[in-house]
Amino acid sequence: xxxxxxxxxGINRERDxxxxxxxxxxxxxxxxxxxxxxxxxxxxxxIPGGFSYGDYxxxxxxxxxxxxxxxxxxxxxxGGHILGVCNGFQIxxxxxxxxxxxxxxxxxxxxxxxxxxxxxxxDTAFTGHYQTGAVFRSPMAHGDGxxxxxxxxxxxxxxxxxVAFRYVTPAGETTAAANRNGSARNxxxxxxxxxxxxxxxxxxxxxxxxLMGGTDGKPLFDGLVAALAA
Amino acid sequence: xxxxxxxxxxxxxxxxxxxxxxxxxHGLGFAGVGEVRAGKVxxxxxxxxxxxxxxxxxxxxxxxxxxxxxxxxxxxxxx
Numbered sequence: 001x002x003x004x005x006x007x008x009x010g011i012n013r014e015r016d017x018x019x020x021x022x023x024x025x026x027x028x029x030x031x032x033x034x035x036x037x038x039x040x041x042x043x044x045x046x047i048p049g050g051f052s053y054g055d056y057x058x059x060x061x062x063x064x065x066x067x068x069x070x071x072x073x074x075x076x077x078x079g080g081h082i083l084g085v086c087n088g089f090q091i092x093x094x095x096x097x098x099x100x101x102x103x104x105x106x107x108x109x110x111x112x113x114x115x116x117x118x119x120x121x122x123d124t125a126f127t128g129h130y131q132t133g134a135v136f137r138s139p140m141a142h143g144d145g146x147x148x149x150x151x152x153x154x155x156x157x158x159x160x161x162x163v164a165f166r167y168v169t170p171a172g173e174t175t176a177a178a179n180r181n182g183s184a185r186n187x188x189x190x191x192x193x194x195x196x197x198x199x200x201x202x203x204x205x206x207x208x209x210x211l212m213g214g215t216d217g218k219p220l221f222d223g224l225v226a227a228l229a230a
Numbered sequence: 231x232x233x234x235x236x237x238x239x240x241x242x243x244x245x246x247x248x249x250x251x252x253x254x255x256h257g258l259g260f261a262g263v264g265e266v267r268a269g270k271v272x273x274x275x276x277x278x279x280x281x282x283x284x285x286x287x288x289x290x291x292x293x294x295x296x297x298x299x300x301x302x303x304x305x306x307x308x309x
Contacts, residue, residue, distance in 0.1 A: 057295070057296070058298055061295065061298070065295065093300075094298065099300075100300060101298055101300040101301045103243065103244060103301060104246050104247060105246070106244060106246055107246070108246045108247070108250055146244070148243060148244075148300070148301055149300070150300075182244065
């Protein structure tokens with residue numbers, strides 16, 4: 001699996017992501033600076049978490065206008081896979097590659113804690129090593145993770161089965177208490193129409209080794225390697 | 231010319247900052263404060279001298295970058 005991680009100024013989770021990718025694929029991902037404009041020949045492009053451009057204007061707004069975004073759009077247009085985590089999810093929505101927006105957390109607090117995610121479908125390149133309905137634990141750390149879209153868009157996402165993960169209790173229930181940031185319909189992650197672009201707020205890459213306290217996030221990366229390794 | 235772009239969350243989009251400001255105002259004893267909404271103001275120095283063109287240009291900037299029209303509306307004033 002040929003993977004690259006896009007690095008914007010202010011991004012700080014690229015090394016965690018590189019460790020997760022290398023742990024699961026055995027290959028070091030290419031680190032791509034935001035001024036590069038060629039992402040050809042890649043299976044997976046990852047936009048990691050952090051605070052690109054200091055979250056100026058809106059989280060992800062500046063990164064969405066950076067030089068590398070043209071290459072990311074071209075990669076998407078070729079049918080390439082893209083994973084955006086946390087700030088990466090915000091950047092994908094700002095760039096229009098995923099619908100909706102991420103608002104300030106409903107409780108206004110920055111949330112740094114574990115959450116539980118339910119896998120809504122297991123037939124994508126990202127979730128092939130989970131079961132549909134499986135619940136896994138994932139760290140999250142964000143101030144603006146409150147997923148918002150108008151009702152029509154939410155209905156379309158659900159109708160097209162494009163909700164990737166929902167915030168749930170450890171038993172898998174979509175309660176308000178499990179939805180700490182106030183996201184619409186407990187949505188933690190969504191897919192593009194072709195299911196090849198995934199954006200999510202939590203950080204499965206931070207739970208891929210027993211040393212990190214668990215391996216709940218590892219199946220996501222193992223599944224990607226199985227699906228995308230030539 | 232100077233363009234002032236005011237960006238506000240759309241009606242119906244949760245504005246927790248506005249809510250928190252409202253609660254703080256109540257805490258300070260300002261009775262009678264209803265809903266509070268928080269937004270941002272962006273001032274632009276423009277080389278354009280025609281007010282209509284300056285406004286159209288600032289609106290284009292707002293649509294493409296200054297506002298996220300999924301969640302925000304905007305207003306442009308030219309001076």
